[in-house]
Amino acid sequence: MAVRIVEMPLLVPTMTVASSSNTQALDTLSEYDDVISWINDTLPTSEDREQDTVELSELDQHITQLLASLDISSEDTSSQLERTVRDVSRAVPRLTYDLHFMKDGALTLQNGLVRVRSRAKAAVPLSTQEALNKLHFLDTIKNHMELAREVLREAESWSTLEIEVTSLLSDHNYAKAAARLSEASRSMVVFQNTPEYDPRRALMVNLQNQLEASLSSALVAAINVHDLAACKSYFSIFSDIQREHEFRNYYNGSCRAEVVALWQNAQLLDCDGEGTLTFVEFLPKFYEQFLSLLNLERASMSFIFPDPAVSLSALTSSVLSALQPTFSQRLTSLLSHYGDSVLKTLISLFKMTEDFAAAAEKVTEKIKHSAISIETSESPTSPPLAHKRRRSMRMSMSWRNTPTRSPSTTQNITKLCNLLEWEQELFQPFLDFQVEYASLERRFLDDNLRHITKNDSVRDDADPDGARLLRERAVDVFGAAEEGVTRCVSFTHGYGAMGLVQALDGFFKSFVDMQTNDLRKTSSSSFSTPTSTEEGLSGLDYTPQDWAEFQHYLHLLSSARSVFERLLSFENKLRASLIQVSTTLRLSREDPTISSSNRSQLLSQSTLHSPDLHTLLESRPTDPLLVEARAAVYLFARTCQECLQHTILSPLMKPLSGYASLPLWSAPGDGKSQRVNELQVPSFSLSPSETVQRVADNLLNLPQLFEVYVDDDALSFSLHTLPHIDEPEIPLEPQPVYVGHARRQSISRPLAQGPSPELVSSAWLSSLSRTLLTHLTKEVLPRILTLSQVGSAQLSSDLGYLSNIVRAINIEFDDLERWRTCIDSEDGGAIRDTISSDQRRESYVAVMHQSPWKTVIFKAKLNLLPVLVNGHHGGNR
Known part of the structure; x- marks a missing residue:
């Protein structure tokens, strides 16, 4: 059964109708802060009985009796409350009268006191009043004289201060000498703002210096032999x-001498150029x-100093500041020694330093808690609890809220952060390198890339095309990139995520660009222009080389x-890592105790913690991370395509290599009619040339290949990178693809849902x-040097036939139609005249490329073609 408990304070009167056990339970209700705890302690548990469990019926009976008792108590309380309210209601009207009566009595008493005081003054004789005033005056003078006597005594002691302190120092009575100087120092305030202050201040400092000089050698000796009693004295x-x-x-x-000597005497191979040890081997x-x-020193300082935790922190800072050469100088030496691969060494050193800092923090925590324990033992004991409550985790009917952090806890955290200021000095040398993490990571990746691809020129005979080698190199490249994520988290705690993404993007781009180049x-040598003398390529009969x-x-x-x-899989892993980094940084901002160390504070206050980092960590999951890398892969794919x-087109392009030089273009005669008995007989349906027929047949045979x-x-x-592709022709759902820094819509989509075979073929x-x-x-048509009427008719027939073939495979090509329209136009003679003139041929070719055909004809008529396009297509002379 479910019991709903309403948490509200209850007034428990004396029970008249209830069992004795319930009466006792109700009497203890006032000792509890909340009803929930009272119910949990009142109900029987297995701990109160010999059985391991409590019977449900017995528990239900107890709850029923307890509810009845509570109902009766509630009714009694309500009755008493009503009686109290009724009594108060009757008494409130009389309260105003009582207050008015008390006010009148107070005024009467005040007037009586004034009269009594005036009578008392009149009763004292004048001579007596004068005597009392003189006594008061003499008492004031006495107090001032006593104060002046104390001051004069302090001043008189200064005349013998130097002699007394010197005598005590000669007798090695340093404690009394220090006490004498302490007394004199407290009296310095007497001479404040007087001409005597500066001389006496100089005397005080001189005597203190003498005492310090006398103690210094003995103090150093006591420290070296660990004489804690003497050190404390x-x-x-x-x-x-x-x-x-x-x-x-x-x-x-004295304490740091041995550690500092170890640092200074070390001869490191990668820092000093001498010795056999490296910095990574020496630092542990x-x-x-x-x-x-x-x-x-943890135990020693607890005995000597009143603030051992602060003293231990000061010792740590003292050791770090005394290192020569400094930590930063040795890290800089590593950069010149290891070059581009220095990041791996820096991360190892940083990890060692973090481990040391964690161990040192534990030592500081121990000494801090020891000091707190000592203070607690010296403080008065807390009073015992008035009532020891019985707690039972079983049968608990509610969860207690977690208490909020008290201000004293926050102060303790702040004090702990102050105690660990030495961490800033320890990790500051790494900060300069952490800020330059993006550059270091990119140099490290580029160095790996050089090692990965240094043998690219050596091809395996079993794989002459290099495709398998590319896949193998890709495995190494992505392996190095995955290690980069670990390096970023280890070296910058995620603050270098922006630099990591930039370095990885450039790294992948460099790798793919190398393959593209x-x-x-390798393909430029095989891209020589085919000649018409080659045989064996009729139809789609490719040679073994093809x-x-x-x-x-x-x-x-x-x-x-x-x-x-x-690359897409790696982006998913990178995105997951960035989400973890974002969560960690967000938690550290919301709760500083998660990251209270100065090493994290240094990174959060550096330039790594930039708005660009927040933009990256808050970016949408659909936004690509490695933009340049994707563009490089698409460029490589386009080059392959x-x-x-x-x-594939070699059997089609080789016949076209000699098409522009065919003799039929300059054949004499009228290609549109023939003379028979002085009559013009038109000719119809010229057949396409053998070259165009061959190209068209091969074009129709291409689907067989796919x-x-x-x-x-x-x-x-x-597919979107195919040359001369018209993307709207491909009905695929677009996916954002970033090329450079601009977003464009691409026909590509997730590879798991690739396009259909029909779409690929199309x-x-x-x-x-x-x-x-x-x-x-x-390339081909602009190389035709001359064009007669017969040649014009043949070219028009070829282009028309080819246009029909192209339409048959659902291809629209406007330039082909423009050429045909120009050839068939009524002003084609003007163009032929322009073609036949050698000095104007270059202008014709250029205009064919750039101007609409009406403009071509108009300019031909005006004989202005060479002026408009002078200097174009010089290679086609």
């Missing part, structure tokens, strides 16, 4: 003469001895897809056809 003496700081300097200087030994010193270099190149570029494109998939298309390879994942990758056929037609209109 000397500390009291130094405190009496306001030289406590000098005592700490003597103490810390140094920290080990340093920590031994702190553990040793190598591909362009098939080898086809497989080569197809495998590289497949490797590009594999690299891109790895261009090379692959060059191989029937075999259309299911290959390589062809479906990065995209590649469209790209191939447009590439071929672009080559025809931009």
Whole structure:
């Protein structure tokens, strides 16, 4: 059964109708702060009985009796409250009368006191009053004279101060000398703002210096032999003469001597250029001895100093400040020794330093708690509790709220942070390198990349295309990148996340760009312009070399897809790491106790903690992180696609290599009619030239090639980078893809939901056809030197036939139609005249590229073509 408890205070009167046990339970209700605890302690538990469990029926009976008792008590309380309210209601009207009566009595008493006082003054004789005034005056003079006597005594003691202190020092009675100087120091206030102050102040300092000089050698000897009693006595003496700081300097200087000597005498191979030890090998030994010193002094300082925790912190800072060469200087030496790979060494040193700081913090915590225990034992004991409540975790009917942190706890945390100020000096040398983390990480990654790719020129005979090598290199590259996330968290606690993303983005881009450049270099030699003398390429009968190149570029494109998939997977891991970093930093901002060390405070106050970092950590999960890397992969894929298309189109482009030099372009005669018996007989339906027929047949045979390879994942990758592709033709759901710093809509989508085979085939056929037609209109047709009427008719027929073939495969190409329209125009003769003139041929070619055809004809008529486009397409003379 469920029992709902309403937490409200109850007034429990004396019970008249209830069992004796319930009466006793109700009597104890006033001793509890809340009803929940009272109920939990009143109900029987297994601890109150010999049985392990409590019967449900018995528990229900107890609850029923308790509810009945509470109901009766509530009714009695209500009745008493009503009677009390009724009595108060009757008494309130009379209260105003009582107050008025008391006011009148007070006024009467005041008037009577005034009259009595005036009568008392009149009763005292004048002579008596004068005597009393004189006595008061004499008492005041006496007090002033006593104060002046004390001052004169203090002043008189200064005349013998130097003799007394010198005598005590000669007798080695340092404690009395310190006490005498302490008394004299307290009397210095007497001479404040008088000419005597400066001479006496100088005398005081001189005597204190003599006492300190006399004690220094004995103090150092006592510290060296760990004579704690003598050290404590000397500390009291130094405190009496306001030289406590000098005592700490003597103490810390003697304690740190051995540790500092270990640092200074070390000859490090990577810092000093001498010795056999490296800094990474030496630093653990140094920290080990340093920590031994702190553990040793923990007990000693608790006996000598009243503030052992602060004193231990001061000793730690003293050791760090006395190191020569400094920590920063040795870290800088590492940079020149290790070069680009210095980050790994810095992270190892930083980790060692963090481990030492954690161990030193534990020592400080121990000595701090020891001091608190001593103070607690000396303070009065707290009074015992009036009532010891019985707590039972079983049958608990509510959860207690966690108490809020009290102000004293916050003060203790602040004091602890002040005690650990030595951490700032310990980690400050690393801060300069942490701020430059992005540069260090990029240099480290680039150094790894050089080692990974140094043997790229050596190809495996079993894999001449290098695709397998690219995949293997990618494994090493992504392995190095994953280690970068660990380095960032270890070295910057996540504050260098922005620099990590930038370094990784540039690192991947450099790797992929190297592959792209190598591909362009290796493919440039095979991209020589084909000649018409080559045979064996009729139809789509590729040579073994063509098939080898086809497989080569197809495998590289497949490797590009594999690299891109790895890149997306790595981005997911990187995003998860950034989420963890964001959570940690947010918690540290909300609760400073999570990160109270100065090493985190140094990073949070550095330039690493920038608005760009918050923008990165708060970015949407759909935003890409490695923007430049993605663009580089797409560029590599486009290069592979261009090379692959060059191989596929080679049977189509080779026949076009001699198309512009065919003799039929300059053949004499009228291509539109024939003369028969002096009559003009038109000619119809010129057949396309053999070259165009061959190109068109090969173009129609291209789909057969993709029937075999259309299911290959390589062809479906990065369709939006295909040359001359018209993205609206591909009905894919767009996905944001970042190229450079601008966002563009791409036809690509998650690789797990790739495009259909029909779409892949259509995209590649469209790209191939447009590439071929672009080559025809931009490279082949402008090289035609002369064009007669017969040649014009043949060219128009060729272009018309090719246009029909292109439309048959659902391709629209405006430039091809413009060429055909120009050739078929009524003013084509003006263009032919322009073509036949050698000095105007260059102008014709340029205008064909840049101007609308109406403008071409108009300019031809005005004979202004050479003026408008002078200097264009000089290579086509």
